[in-house]
Amino acid sequence: HSVAVLGAPFSKGQKKRGVEHGPKVIRDAGLMERLSNFDFSVHDFGDLNFQHLEEDEPYMDVKFPRTVGAANKKLSAAVRNAVSAGHTLLMLGGDHSLAVGSVSGHAQHSPDLCLIWVDAHADINTPMTSPSGNLHGQPVAFMLKELQDKMPDIPGFSWTKPFLSSRDLVYIGLRDVDPGEYQFLKSFGIQYFTMRDIDRLGIQRVMEVTFDHLLARKQRPIHLSFDIDAFDPSLAPATGTPVNGGLTYREGIYIAEEIHNTGTDHYSYGFHFLWSFLDFLKVFDCLAFESNLSSSWCAGLLSVMDMVEVNPDLGASPEAVEATATLAVDVIASSLGQTREG
Numbered sequence: 001h002s003v004a005v006l007g008a009p010f011s012k013g014q015k016k017r018g019v020e021h022g023p024k025v026i027r028d029a030g031l032m033e034r035l036s037n038f039d040f041s042v043h044d045f046g047d048l049n050f051q052h053l054e055e056d057e058p059y060m061d062v063k064f065p066r067t068v069g070a071a072n073k074k075l076s077a078a079v080r081n082a083v084s085a086g087h088t089l090l091m092l093g094g095d096h097s098l099a100v101g102s103v104s105g106h107a108q109h110s111p112d113l114c115l116i117w118v119d120a121h122a123d124i125n126t127p128m129t130s131p132s133g134n135l136h137g138q139p140v141a142f143m144l145k146e147l148q149d150k151m152p153d154i155p156g157f158s159w160t161k162p163f164l165s166s167r168d169l170v171y172i173g174l175r176d177v178d179p180g181e182y183q184f185l186k187s188f189g190i191q192y193f194t195m196r197d198i199d200r201l202g203i204q205r206v207m208e209v210t211f212d213h214l215l216a217r218k219q220r221p222i223h224l225s226f227d228i229d230a231f232d233p234s235l236a237p238a239t240g241t242p243v244n245g246g247l248t249y250r251e252g253i254y255i256a257e258e259i260h261n262t263g264t265d266h267y268s269y270g271f272h273f274l275w276s277f278l279d280f281l282k283v284f285d286c287l288a289f290e291s292n293l294s295s296s297w298c299a300g301l302l303s304v305m306d307m308v309e310v311n312p313d314l315g316a317s318p319e320a321v322e323a324t325a326t327l328a329v330d331v332i333a334s335s336l337g338q339t340r341e342g
């Protein structure tokens with residue numbers, strides 16, 4: 001299979017300058033070099049260029065609605081085209097408002113997709129519940145069918161149509177959820193794992209429950225929307241809304257590795273005891289075929305991945321920026337098949 005890389009240098013979903021340079025610093029951290037180590041082909045689609053609209057007054061306190069709406073309309077077409085061409089698509093942000101275009105473009109090709117949202121935040125505010133008016137805290141609200149009667153007609157977003165059911169979404173890493181968002185999570189019964197849940201259950205169990213929830217009934221394409229602020233700020237300081245107590249390096253990489261490992265029979269869900277027993281037997285090397293089988297099979301179910309909110313202007317030093325960008329590349333590489341075992 002092939003991977004396409006698309007940069008989305010966009011920042012108007014929030015107020016801090018610099019996140020529009022996210023695609024550049026992620027590439028400068030060696031992204032394309034790291035991707036060339038895999039056996040799949042890599043296509044660089046370059047960066048989208050977004051026009052800044054002159055007249056773009058706030059709407060119900062929502063900032064830059066027409067600019068954000070237009071950018072996402074353009075992004076959704078690019079994502080739909082890339083997925084339709086058979087690529088696994090990697091979208092480099094840019095702020096998280098870009099998920100509106102990325103996920104809806106993906107859903108136009110794959111309406112049965114499921115969404116894994118790795119983030120300190122739920123990003124499910126409506127214009128009425130948003131404490132900031134920043135659209136990077138609202139993308140999920142544009143996607144959910146259950147929220148469509150609570151969403152006003154925002155200028156610039158008339159092209160959008162809700163496409164996602166709450167049961168097809170799982171959050172991992174939450175630790176800064178606004179009151180209105182919490183109400184939606186509870187009333188729609190959305191599956192989520194906070195950092196406390198990760199402390200209690202451990203990341204292996206979190207991923208098992210996530211895949212049982214999303215894939216046990218049937219396998220389908222995964223959209224992974226990864227906000228770098230899911231990591232602890234000590235690991236990812238160069239980002240706009242850091243929150244203490246985030247993912248460790250190993251937890252973040254494990255999430256990515258497990259997403260890569262979906263899609264083979266090796267992981268027919270609900271039979272963990274069997275697979276862990278087979279893994280145990282593997283140590284006697286009597287099941288070598290099993291690992292070869294899964295490695296040949298593992299295209300993985302990942303179809304589109306967003307990597308967003310890397311902001312080079314917010315690192316305290318060049319080293320801090322480099323560390324944040326390199327972490328983003330590590331997560332991307334692990335999602336696409338890089339392993340820690342060789």
Ligand SMILES: N[C@](CCCC[B-](O)(O)O)(CCN1CCCCC1)C(=O)O
Nearest residue numbers: 096121123125131132134136137178241
């Ligand atoms: N939930 C917030 C933050 C959104 C972050 C967007 B992301 O995840 O893409 O980076 C507001 C969070 N909270 C408001 C009260 C004071 C502390 C921050 C919002 O503005 O909606």
Ligand SMILES: [Mn+2]
Nearest residue numbers: 120121227229
């Ligand atoms: Mn966030």
Ligand SMILES: [Mn+2]
Nearest residue numbers: 096119123227
């Ligand atoms: Mn986010």
Ligand SMILES: [Mn+2]
Nearest residue numbers: 260295298337
């Ligand atoms: Mn693999």
